[in-house]
Every structure is written in C-alpha cells, then in structure tokens.
Amino acid sequence: MTSASSIKGWCPGALRPMESGDGLVVRLRVTGGVLSLKQAHAIAKASTDYGNGVMDLSARANLQVRGVTQETWSKLIDELSQYDLIDANEDAESVRNVMTSPLSGIDSTALINITPHVKALEDHLKSTKSLHRLPAKFGFLIDDGGAFSLRGIATDIAFEATTNNSSVAFAVRLADEEEIALIRPEDLVKTADALAHSFINARQGHDDQIRRMKHLVEREGARKLFSVIGLETFSVSHAPIDKRDARQSPIGFHRFRAFGCLGLAAPFGRWNAKVLSDLTHFAERHNIRSLRLTPWRALLLPDISEEAAEEALSLFNDVLITNPHDPRLFIAACSGKPACLHASVKTQEDALAFSKLFTKIPQSGIDLHVSGCEKACARPRSSKVTLVGREGRYDLILKGKASDTPIKRGLDPMHAASFLKDMLEGEFA
Ligand code: SF4
Incomplete structure (x- = not known):
C-alpha cells in the first residue's frame, strides 16, 4: 500500500x-x-x-x-x-x-x-x-x-x-x-x-x-x-447521427418495454453496509441478479417487477432517496468534517439542513454544492450556488466553482441558510 x-x-x-x-x-x-x-x-x-x-x-x-x-x-x-x-x-x-x-x-x-x-x-x-x-x-x-x-x-x-x-x-x-x-x-x-x-x-x-x-x-x-x-x-x-433526449432521473420505478428497473439514491452519496446487505437480500428474494452502480450516487435494481419495486420503495424509503424530486438530489456535498481531514465544516449535516429550504420551492434543476474546501471532491464543476468551507465558516460563490471568487465570505451555517433561502425565494417567487 x-x-x-x-x-x-x-x-x-x-x-x-x-x-x-x-x-x-x-x-x-x-x-x-x-x-x-x-x-x-x-x-x-x-x-x-x-x-x-x-x-x-x-x-x-x-x-x-x-x-x-x-x-x-x-x-x-x-x-x-x-x-x-x-x-x-x-x-x-x-x-x-x-x-x-x-x-x-x-x-x-x-x-x-x-x-x-x-x-x-x-x-x-x-x-x-x-x-x-x-x-x-x-x-x-x-x-x-x-x-x-x-x-x-x-x-x-x-x-x-x-x-x-x-x-x-x-x-x-x-x-x-x-x-x-x-x-x-x-x-x-x-x-x-x-x-x-x-x-x-x-x-x-x-x-x-x-x-x-x-x-x-x-x-x-x-x-x-x-x-x-x-x-x-x-x-x-x-453530424449525421441521431439526437437523444435529455437524461431522465434514474430515481424511482421505470419501465422500458417489458423490462422494469428501480433507482434508489444514497443521500449525498453516503450509505452503509447494512443497507447494502438488506438490498442484496431483497434482490435475492426477487430473483434480481445484479445491482448496478451509477454516477448519480444512485444504484439500480434491474429486471424488477412493479410489485417488487413498490415493496422496495416502502422498505428503503427511510434510508435511501426514492423520490426523483427529493431536494437532496439537487445538492452535492463532500464528506466534510469529521470524515475528512481537510474539512472545517460539517458539510453533510449542513447540506441536509439546506435541503429543507427546497421543500416549498418548485424543482427546476437548481444545484447547490456544499464543499468542505476548495478541492471540491463532490463536484469539480460549476454550480448555481457553491458554499465552500473555510475556518469553520462558508464562503458563497454564485454560478462558479469552489475555487472561484466568493461574493460573500465567512458565513456561519445559519447565515448561509438564511442567505440561501432569500436567494431561492427571490429566484422562484
Ligand atoms: S472537498 Fe475538501 S473537505 Fe471535502 S472531502 Fe474533499 S478534501 Fe475533504
């Protein structure tokens, strides 16, 4: 090693x-x-x-x-x-x-x-x-x-x-x-x-x-x-090629001709061995032969019946994201403190609190990136809003990457939430 x-x-x-x-x-x-x-x-x-x-x-x-x-x-x-x-x-x-x-x-x-x-x-x-x-x-x-x-x-x-x-x-x-x-x-x-x-x-x-x-x-x-x-x-x-439709969310039950598949996401990518074990046992019971990992921090249960998918949605609703409109899907958050040595902020905890601000807001593809530092492990690209941890507080960047110049500096999580709320309401009022 x-x-x-x-x-x-x-x-x-x-x-x-x-x-x-x-x-x-x-x-x-x-x-x-x-x-x-x-x-x-x-x-x-x-x-x-x-x-x-x-x-x-x-x-x-x-x-x-x-x-x-x-x-x-x-x-x-x-x-x-x-x-x-x-x-x-x-x-x-x-x-x-x-x-x-x-x-x-x-x-x-x-x-x-x-x-x-x-x-x-x-x-x-x-x-x-x-x-x-x-x-x-x-x-x-x-x-x-x-x-x-x-x-x-x-x-x-x-x-x-x-x-x-x-x-x-x-x-x-x-x-x-x-x-x-x-x-x-x-x-x-x-x-x-x-x-x-x-x-x-x-x-x-x-x-x-x-x-x-x-x-x-x-x-x-x-x-x-x-x-x-x-x-x-x-x-x-x-180019002389076919043009494809935009990607659909993998979350929830999908039917493609005779083939059914269920997508479940881990909140901010984080889950645990018990959930994986339970899902695997569930797959065995329903003759599902594999689990498919996706780049959307979600996994798919392929070749699943609609009835089995309903059962899975209710079984895993508390531990995985089952709804394609869940606001947590619109947020990227890295491991943060204490899991990462470089973090001074609790990104996952804060991201969860920030996600509650989205509940009454129409989903329109807004993305929020909560990063523990400029390294931006969770999302190296631009987001509409990026909060970057620095010395226990957040710097706020609009339409940019974690390494771009912030428009606000040194927000504690409460102030970051209040700023975010005002901004979201302004945008979607
Ligand atoms: S972005 Fe920074 S704080 Fe977050 S996981 Fe990566 S190194 Fe750690």
Whole structure:
C-alpha cells in the first residue's frame, strides 16, 4: 500500500487507499458498475468486518468503503480479491477508469451491447504499460445509447453509441467538446489507445499545464487531435447521427418495454453496509441478479417487477432517496468534517439542513454544492450556488466553482441558510 493522501492529484483506489478523518478510504472500481449479489454481500461484510460500515457512492460510479485501518486493510483486500474486485497491481487499478451505461448488457433500449467493449478496453488499459503514464484521474466513458444517458458527465475520452446511416457507431468526444468523430464499434479500443497515447506524448514536459484532455483540447483543438489519428470531425449539431433526449432521473420505478428497473439514491452519496446487505437480500428474494452502480450516487435494481419495486420503495424509503424530486438530489456535498481531514465544516449535516429550504420551492434543476474546501471532491464543476468551507465558516460563490471568487465570505451555517433561502425565494417567487 502506498500511503500518500496528500500527494497532488492523488486518486484513491483499493490498492492505494486514501487517509481520511475516519480511517482509510478504499475505493472499488467495479467493472461496468455491475455488482453481482455475491460481490455485494462480500463488500457489505468486509465493510463491517474491516471498516466502520460507512460507504460512499461516488460521482464516478465507484463504491468507497470507509473507516479501514492500516491493520485491517490487507485483510479486506484478501477478502475482496476472492470476488474479482481487486486488480493485480496499483498501475492496472489506477488506469482502469471506465464509466459505462449502468444497464449495460441488459437494456433492451440500448443501441449496442457495450459489455464486450468495456471488457476489451479495461483489459487493454491494464496490459499496456505505456498507458500507465496517464494521470490517475484520466477517464473513459462508454454509453450504449439506451436508458440513462451519460451525456453531460465530464470525462476525458467518451464513446457514445449512435446511429449513422442506419448502422450503429460510436461518436467520440474529447472532454466536453462539441466536435466529434465517428468510429465503428470494433475500432473503440484502437481509437482509445491512439488518443490516449497522443495525450501522453503531448504532455511530455508540460505535465503541469496539460493535466487532463480538456487542457490539450484547449491548446490544440479537437479537430487537430482527431486528424492526427486519421479521423474526420463533425460538429455535433451537423453530424449525421441521431439526437437523444435529455437524461431522465434514474430515481424511482421505470419501465422500458417489458423490462422494469428501480433507482434508489444514497443521500449525498453516503450509505452503509447494512443497507447494502438488506438490498442484496431483497434482490435475492426477487430473483434480481445484479445491482448496478451509477454516477448519480444512485444504484439500480434491474429486471424488477412493479410489485417488487413498490415493496422496495416502502422498505428503503427511510434510508435511501426514492423520490426523483427529493431536494437532496439537487445538492452535492463532500464528506466534510469529521470524515475528512481537510474539512472545517460539517458539510453533510449542513447540506441536509439546506435541503429543507427546497421543500416549498418548485424543482427546476437548481444545484447547490456544499464543499468542505476548495478541492471540491463532490463536484469539480460549476454550480448555481457553491458554499465552500473555510475556518469553520462558508464562503458563497454564485454560478462558479469552489475555487472561484466568493461574493460573500465567512458565513456561519445559519447565515448561509438564511442567505440561501432569500436567494431561492427571490429566484422562484
Ligand atoms: S472537498 Fe471535502 S472531502 Fe474533499 S478534501 Fe475538501 S473537505 Fe475533504
């Protein structure tokens, strides 16, 4: 185990856990976000036996086990290795950063089954040593064009299934650029490899300036980066591809043709081993074969009947978010104090109090980010309102990121709430 949570750009894994206020955080990168019930039981048990039973669902669809100690870490790794949840080494784990459509392989509305492509890309990333020079947070995304689009989720290289001249293709997107290239599905790994190597070569000697693909795109432009590897580009609005509807909330019961699925979210991503264990037992009783992790800090129970979904909604209503209009879904909050060593504010507690301000307000997509510090672990992007902890109080930023200049400084939680309330009422009156 490497122990260096304070290293710049540190991105924890299971083999490189991160020190936090409540012990080590062990992040599991679950391939495709697909947890078999055996794996789910193993994680719930290991979290209780070797951690403090608290878990997080991350915005990268990873599952974090908290409260692990230096003494229990190796036992936890040994245990979870038996369930194919641990990589062979730190490099392979670090580079295997592939986010996928949460219903991959079972979504009847998908344009393509991406499961083999996900596996092929992960295998290639693990086995190609030259790619282990990618920065730890460098990520890939593969969207199957079915339910719960991943469009809008920031990543470095995205492959989004689409139709092109009545065939299925992948639109390739760099960072969040509107200029895309189209490739055949069988060329996904080859294209990912070429783009990733272009990135690695371009940042030689410029590590500080080119940390992610968006920095290279800003410098070179997506058109040039694609043309170097022989791909033609299109602007999204003129590309010969189908246009997709905006993403629907995964929370609640959904029916897609003959297929039902239920989405439940962890409040601010935080849940625990008992809930995972109870959910897994519930899934077993109803012949649900897997749990699906999503980047919306939620999980899906696929292939569920409407009756079983009703039962789950009532069973888990007190511990998970079951309503797509729950105001907590509109708020991102990091671990905060005391779970994080860098925090001086109780972000999760405060976020819960702030969420109550939303109850009489029409939901219109407002987002609030409550961050323990400028590192902004819960949401690196802009939000309508951001509260950033500093010396036990909050600085307030409008339409910006946690590192932007605040319009108010030094608000205690009560004053932050009152300011927020006035602002929300003003906006929605
Ligand atoms: S953003 Fe939150 S979780 Fe991340 S380092 Fe700062 S206080 Fe800790």
